[in-house]
Amino acid sequence: MKFSEEKNLSFMQMALDQAQLAQADGEVPIGCLIVDNQTSEIIATGFNEREQTQDAIKHAEIIAIEKACQKVGSWRLEHTSLYVTLEPCPMCAGAIINSRIEEVIFGAYDPKAGSVGSINNLFEEKRYNHHPDFLGGMLADDSASLLQNFFREIRRKK
Amino acid sequence: MKFSEEKNLSFMQMALDQAQLAQADGEVPIGCLIVDNQTSEIIATGFNEREQTQDAIKHAEIIAIEKACQKVGSWRLEHTSLYVTLEPCPMCAGAIINSRIEEVIFGAYDPKAGSVGSINNLFEEKRYNHHPDFLGGMLADDSASLLQNFFREIRRKK
Numbered sequence: 001m002k003f004s005e006e007k008n009l010s011f012m013q014m015a016l017d018q019a020q021l022a023q024a025d026g027e028v029p030i031g032c033l034i035v036d037n038q039t040s041e042i043i044a045t046g047f048n049e050r051e052q053t054q055d056a057i058k059h060a061e062i063i064a065i066e067k068a069c070q071k072v073g074s075w076r077l078e079h080t081s082l083y084v085t086l087e088p089c090p091m092c093a094g095a096i097i098n099s100r101i102e103e104v105i106f107g108a109y110d111p112k113a114g115s116v117g118s119i120n121n122l123f124e125e126k127r128y129n130h131h132p133d134f135l136g137g138m139l140a141d142d143s144a145s146l147l148q149n150f151f152r153e154i155r156r157k158k
Numbered sequence: 159m160k161f162s163e164e165k166n167l168s169f170m171q172m173a174l175d176q177a178q179l180a181q182a183d184g185e186v187p188i189g190c191l192i193v194d195n196q197t198s199e200i201i202a203t204g205f206n207e208r209e210q211t212q213d214a215i216k217h218a219e220i221i222a223i224e225k226a227c228q229k230v231g232s233w234r235l236e237h238t239s240l241y242v243t244l245e246p247c248p249m250c251a252g253a254i255i256n257s258r259i260e261e262v263i264f265g266a267y268d269p270k271a272g273s274v275g276s277i278n279n280l281f282e283e284k285r286y287n288h289h290p291d292f293l294g295g296m297l298a299d300d301s302a303s304l305l306q307n308f309f310r311e312i313r314r315k316k
Contacts, residue, residue: 056233056257057215057224066215075214090280091256094249094273099214112287115252119285120278122248127277129270 001103001135002037002081008105011035012139014042015083015107018060019146022047029146032060032084034068034077037102043080044068060084061092065099076100085143087114087136093122096132103133107143159261159293160195160239166263169193170297172200173241173265176218177304180205187304190218190242192226192235195260201238202226218242219250223257234258243301245272245294251280254290261291265301 001008011033018031030048035041046063050056061084069075077099085107088096093115096104104123106116115122116134123132159166169191176189188206193199204221208214219242227233235257243265246254251273254262262281264274273280274292281290 050233053227054231054233055224055227056235057220057227057253058233059256062215066213069211069213069215073212075208075212075216077214089252089256090273090286091249091252094247094252095215098217098247098249112285115248119283125248125277127270128248 001105001133003035003040007040008083008135008138011042011081011083012085012105012107014045015085016139016142016146018045018047019085019143022049022060023146023150025049025052027051029150030060030084030086032064032082034064034101035081035083036079037081038079043071043077057091059089059092061088062095065095065101069099078102081105082132083138085139086110086147087116087118089113090115090122097122097128097130100130101132103135105135105138107136107138108140108147109136159263159291161193161198165198166241166293166296169239169241170243170263170265172203173243174297174300174304176203176205177243177301180207180218181304181308183207183210185209187308188218188242188244190222190240192222192259193239193241194237195239196237201229201235215249217247217250219246220253223253223259227257236260239263240290241296243297244268244305245274245276247271248273248280255280255286255288258288259290261293263293263296265294265296266298266305267294
């Protein structure tokens with residue numbers, strides 16, 4: 001990992017803040033942050049916007065990756081660390097591989113679609129051409145609570 | 159498969175036309191088409207735009223899926239068939255799963271990143287919540303020739 005645990009926790013807290021912005025919009029609360037790990041600069045943030053946009057691609061990670069590419073002026077996001085509150089799905093794990101992000105720190109594991117340890121681990125697939133470092137479970141209880149409360153509230157309203 | 163072989167070949171030819179549009183822009187020639195398989199209407203097209211946009215997400219399939227979501231007004235692309243000239247990478251295979259596309263017909267196999275048979279097969283992963291039908295190898299020689307000529311030309315110019 002590129003940063004100290006304290007620094008990682010602080011960045012993951014910012015990803016959780018992004019997740020709360022998603023929730024405020026009625027979206028499943030998932031948030032993401034991309035940091036330049038040489039300068040500690042926050043390059044991009046994103047939160048889940050799938051329902052509002054009705055666009056299947058608009059997961060937190062994809063939004064942050066597109067913003068980061070725009071900011072850096074390149075599809076290669078070398079020397080970056082991505083923080084996300086939920087384990088990436090296969091689309092987002094693939095987007096992380098494609099954009100050459102160096103490391104990924106995620107919160108809660110996702111038994112339904114998680115592709116960095118739960119269902120499979122695309123980052124460990126040797127035949128892909130990039131293999132991000134990864135660490136799962138950071139502030140996982142906070143991330144999972146956000147998600148559980150969100151779905152509980154939805155069931156209550158029904 | 160939802161269409162006759164003749165119809166499939168005709169849609170794949172249109173995906174190849176999209177790939178040639180990519181090539182004309184100096185992009186790796188990969189093209190995609192999404193069709194409503196109840197009405198045969200072409201809902202969206204896309205071609206690889208990664209270099210021009212310098213955006214890691216801008217693969218042919220992602221561009222077509224985003225256009226299709228916009229056209230249909232929903233992130234759920236049920237009753238659609240996706241044609242793409244090259245086997246989807248993990249990001250695009252994941253996007254196809256996330257958008258509930260019913261079936262995928264692809265051209266050439268991709269030993270470097272193909273995730274629908276070459277390296278793994280994400281469409282056959284039982285624990286994901288959607289499993290598109292798929293057929294690989296359609297007009298594969300045409301697709302592979304386009305790619306080979308493109309890379310040969312690049313090496314020649316260097």
